[in-house]
Amino acid sequence: MKKAIVIFLLAVFGFFLAVTFLDPDFEAERNHNGVKNFYLDKTVSQLKTANTVTAIVVNFRGFDTLGEVTVLFLAATALGSILFKKRHHIGDRTVLMPASSIVSAGSKLIFPAIILLGAYVFIHGHLTPGGGFQGGTIIATGFLLMLIAYRDFSISHNVLSVIESFAGIGFVTFGLLGFMNGGTFLQNFMGTGVLNDLISGGVIPVIYILVGFKVAAELTGLIYTILHEKG
């Protein structure tokens, strides 16, 4: 009965959504002269950043990214707070079965490569598709692999916390430096260099590297916390 009602409601809702989004008018009315072209234009001419998405994420809409980083930080803190236990209550790692020797040997082999790949992705965030979030996530998967493969692999919570804090502080500090040097928060106050050089785009790569560190630390922390949770 309940399912029937829900299906009926969803059918009505889906009908409205379809009417809204599948209508050709939805596209026709689009104002293509919005902010898009400006961004594409200025990314090359002023920011000297090859990846427009990165330019938008870090510079044009850098404030959003700051908020986003805060959300991640909050999520990590919230996880710690919600699953909070006194220190001596922390349980063993919950893994279903011990890893086979192939996995443990292989993961040791592959771990540095993953870290390297992650670092590469976030260092080249302003040139190639990728960036701090993506690179950070890749690094975190490396740690996840190690945590699954080795029962005794452990990461110091304090170290993670320090990395996370410093990365966050670095982000805000660069923002404030922009505020002091250029008059607005997160302003790109460093020389922008030449397009497609590794060192170009001013503060954009710097901030993205910080974001990469932060995301990596936070995701690793999240994984670590959940893995140590007894059901």
Place this chain on the structure above:
Amino acid sequence: MDTTELIRIGVYGTSILLILIGLYAVLTKRSLIKIIIGLSIIDGGIHLLLIGIGYIKDGTAPIFSPGSENAVARMVDPVPQALVLTAIVIGFGVTAVALSLVIRLYRHHNTLKIDEIKNLKW
């Protein structure tokens, strides 16, 4: 019906379908985990929708590789892509918090059935 329209209907249709599937899970499944999965599916649908509105015909990625600095007209809209990055990360954060809450709830009530967890009402 040309390809653009097909792609459009395909992308939008898929995203609407994902939203509806997610909502169905949220509204009918009794397990908390499935509800969270439902929420994630809704998020996925919306992210797809968001990416979809940036598409233009024969578009390329909004990245300037050497030699293609004047390909601006063919580039897809980069803004939705930047937005979706933010939205994904936020969705991830919310999901993490939700899962931790589920762990707490399971510890407290020893069940994951949402209709058995209603000590607070009226």
Place this chain on the structure above:
Amino acid sequence: MVGSPVLLIAIPLLAAFLIPLFGMVWKESVRIVPGLVLAYLTYLSASLYIEVINTDTIVEIIAGWRPPWGINLVFSPLTGFLTTIMTFMGFIVWLYSYRFKRNVEFEAAKKYFIFLMLLVAGSVGIVITGDIFNQFVFIEIVGISAYALTAFYTGRDSAEAAFKYLIMGSLSASALLIAIIIIYSQLGTLNMAEIAANIDNMNPYYRIIAMIFFIIGIGVEAEIFPLNGWAPDAYTEAPGPVGGAFSGIVAKAGIYAMVRMMFTLFDIAGPMKILIVIGLITLIVAETSALRQEKLKRMLAYSSIGQMGLVLVAFGMGTKAGVFAALFLMLNHAITKPMLFLSGSFLTFNTTEKYIKQITGMAKKMPVVSIIFVLGALAITGFPPFSGFWSKMAFLSAAADENLLFIMATILIISIFEVVYYFRVINRLFFFEYDDKISVEPHKPGFNGMIALFVLAFIVLMIGFYPSSVTGFIDLAADDLLNTHQYIDKVLQLGQTIIQ
């Protein structure tokens, strides 16, 4: 120039990242730093507000890109007014909870203060930002801090409350994203001023659809009727001061977002049926639910929801007088409801259930806290000469101007219920004998908590006896909200002075 609006966001975020580091060095700093930050924010916001009133609206741009392209912050008489209230209430809540979990759990306290600070910062962000996607991000910041604060106590049903909040919160975030998608796809911009300037070019169908998704997206924070199932649970289960913060800060931000959307973004002139209908239903359902409530904090939560409904009705009238009344109601509610939550939390300190019957005869044991509670109850039910009376009067006068006699009568009848349930609590508190079997052991209120309560009580009395001390500010804020063109011009013409 004392500072810049962006510092209202940047400083708390910086502090939030710094606190874990400080905490490793000196444990007490996790309590002191948030307090210093909130005090600084209050100072900054108040001084900016005074500057804005005396000179002109500050439009702050971020990352050096002027408004249609970059994100901007708008610090106008309206947003400054709300920001000042929020930061001040944040400081009061911090003051009240300074000794929270002291000498018991360092980690928990650290996280509590981080969440509290970011809750305030996020709410301030919702109010001052000039970009809809940025607003979404701040709503999420507020959301996650609020989930975490709701689930703070591990021993109770708090996780359940937080989970309901989370379901509603993430559904609403999805709706908000859909609204943003529609607007971006139609207008190609995310800037509020730019959207407002071009809203007439938008296909009316999409305009309405976007508005609907906006309303339900923000409605969860603004506690409108069918979307507020989480609210009583969250208010009940969160730590006492957090209930005050929710009603005094978060709900205000939600209402602001909704109103900014209706008034500026979609530029609806005249009475807004939708707000009036939603507000009235919210008011009626909430107040009647509170009537038979057995738990104190839950009752206060319903009352808070009801007041939000009243605020929406006032905004819905769409006139200057209506907006004035709504802002006045918001101000009073922002002060009075935390006062009730904080004093009520002292009264029921030693219980987990927070039943009203458990405070029977408590006035003999905790007279000062009880008197402050009564003051709050009298103020919120609109008895003169306390602050609530003037806002209720402003509301009724605005409704009478519009000839909305039916609404006036409805709201007055609903207010009778409000009076009944508040006076039942007052009776229990003062005019029943203290009974060891029912009542709980009284808790000795801390010094900091008493200061917080006294400050709030002083403000209630001050507004009550001398309403003109605030009406000037509210008047400016109301003008600011109604003047959409001025908002658009201020934001969009800013670029002239900034060289790209």
Place this chain on the structure above:
Amino acid sequence: METILTIFIIFIAGATGTYFLGKLSGILRSVIFITTLLVTSWLFFTAVSPDVIIEFEIMGILMSWGLTPLAYVFAIIVFGLAIIIGIYAIKAMEGQRSLNFFFANFLLSVMAMFGILISNDLISFFIFWEIMSWSSYFMVVLNHKDVQRSGITYIIFCVIGAYAMMMAIMIIYSYSGSVMIGDFISNFHAFSLGMKWLLPILLLIGFASKAALMPLHVWAPGAYSNSPMSYTALFSGALSKMGVYGMVIVMIMIVQQIPDGYWIKEVIAWLGGITSAIGTLWAIKQDDAKRMLAYSSVAQLGYIIVGVAIGTPLAMMSGLFLAVMHGIFKSTLFMVVGAIERQTGTSNFTEVTGLIRKMPWTFLAALMSIIALAGIPPLGGFIGKWMLYESLMGSNHYLLIIVIFFSSTAAFLYCYKFLFGFFLGQEEKEWSHVKEAPAMMVVPMIIMAILTFVLGVFPGLILKPINDGMQFLGYVSTDNRFWEMSTIFNDWGNQVVMEPIVYTIFAIFLFFLIFLTLKGYKNTRYVTTKDISSSGEIPREDENLTFITGFMQPFFRAVAPVMKRQIDKYYTSFGKGLEALFDFTRRIYTGNGQTYALYFVIFVILLLMFRDSLF
């Protein structure tokens, strides 16, 4: 500084001082309390004149304070009663709980009443009205008796009245841009016809709820009998007169301007008449003196409202005169009950008997007040009733006269019951320890009793200010014919000079007093109540054969159909029904997160479907 402001400041300072310094010592508290009352009354009677007006502005609304001649009449009641009851209260309240709060609140109430009277604008009127409401509310529940029932009933009716009034005030403000009572009255003709009906009715609901008019009287018995008697004296004597004050203004200055407005007057007059009849019947039925007096107050206010509603000069004058008299004699009676309760520990007729020898002075005060209440010459009540009957005849309300006459006659029953129950009858051993109340309580009662006599003999003393007040209301005074000192005038052209009547009656009283005293020297045998012969049957121990028990049973059998329809039962079941309904509707918050999500989806769909009508 203006005297009015000074009075307010003294009141507030006095209330604060009483509350906080009272914690140090009881004597200090009493001193501050009495000083505050004395100083303010002295300032009021000497320095406040009707023509000083203070104007100020709050939130852009012009407000003004000043004393009108009409308000002066009521202010006399307020201050006069406040001082006398205040003195009484100090001793009467001794040893009770929350004394600081009581005395501070007492001062607040008096201040609020004074504020109501000096308000020339509706907003400050309303503010003081509400202060009066909540301060009196705290008095009602102060005794911790029947708090959730009678207290909540009282506050519900307070806010019903207050909100009706507030709605009217806000409509007035938004339509005419001014909240001055004077402006409202003079601009009333400009309102639309619907408003012309709505506004007076809303205002009358507001005032009638305080004056305990018929359908809104339910709170009165509980509130009067549950608050401390020292406060009830003020409550019934002065506070309820504020409702009358408001009604006078509305009935006389506003209702007259409505086309067909006399209907309102007729309805109100009839409601007043029915109130008095029903109130009297219920009063007779009570066994508790407090509740009896409470119902009696309701009934007496009914007379006053009849007078005010009829609105001819004589009726108006009788209403106002009765208001003053009621304030005096009903406060005295409440004080008497307070004294008896303090000395014996109960206020039930059927338990206490034969106090006449134990508490003679109290008896004297009670007797005088009862005579005044019953309307027997030469005391004040007689004059009021005389004028009321005459005005009713003059305006052809013959049916109403029958109702009034019925209730006024029936009032003798409870008057007798009161006197007999407490003071007369046999003396019982149980009460042999009872002593006369302390002098500080007796003296105020006696002063009041003397006042009833003085005003009965020289009604002109009070009729003069009333006359001024009526001139302010627009009645043209005709050669002072109603308010000569010590005479009253009837419409058949005869002047009744009061003095001969008074002296005759006084002589008769004196004679009886001497007779009784002489008789008292005879050897009388006192027996207990149980010691009577009742047709050969020996009464059991538990049968209380006091005369008061089963008093007037045949009478009640006769009026039983009327008594069966108790209006408060309807209110109670209505309230219960509402609570049950809301208990049901709040189940909409099921506690299941999934249901909330379902609401979310339904809400979206509803908005999408009704988007055309909602946006």
